[in-house]
Amino acid sequence: MSKKNIIIIAAVGVLVLALVGGGFFMMWKKLSTIDKIKEEVTAAAAPKVEQPPSIGPLFALESFIVNLADPGGKRYLRVTMNLELRDGKVNEAITQRLPQVRDCILMVLPTRKVDDLQSIEGKNALREELITKLNQLLGAGSVTKIYFTEFVIQ
The missing domain is CATH 3.30.479.30 (Band 7 domain)
Known part of the structure; x- marks a missing residue:
């Protein structure tokens, strides 16, 4: 194989790794945003637990x-x-x-x-x-x- 082919294969490999890494990064950001929204919805929907009134002596x-x-x-x-x-x-x-x-x-x-x-x-x-x-x-x-x-x- 020639030097030129090795450089092209290496460049394509780096490009593929960069695209895969970018895809994982974008998916991770989307999932963390979805988790935050779920937490907000759950917190808003959960009934507020009131403390029972304190009892005197x-x-x-x-x-x-x-x-x-x-x-x-x-x-x-x-x-x-x-x-x-x-x-x-x-x-x-x-x-x-x-x-x-x-x-x-x-x-x-x-x-x-x-x-x-x-x-x-x-x-x-x-x-x-x-x-x-x-x-x-x-x-x-x-x-x-x-x-x-x-x-x-x-």
Whole structure:
């Protein structure tokens, strides 16, 4: 083979390698652009996960057992609850005024009838009334929520 043929074959080989390399480069750029678009679409379509609201300090109360206001007085309620408080200062106030807190709750519970407490609406109404009464005693916004941990009607 002549020197001229070797130079032509080498030039064609370099040209082919340059074209193949350029083709791979263009494909790589296109695929990376497609991946970016997929990530953007996925991020936009994904539902935003909201953080659950933080829970305040809890104060656990002992069980209450009271007669209900039904005719004959043969039905009673046993309930245990936790009070969610605004902050730790309220926890101290409840500890100091625990007899008053228990009295406040004991004045509300016996006024209910079985029919009132068997529905979710009745339990929520009881919860709201207790929160209102306790906040009157401890200061507005002191008790933010009440969680019933035991609720037995017999």
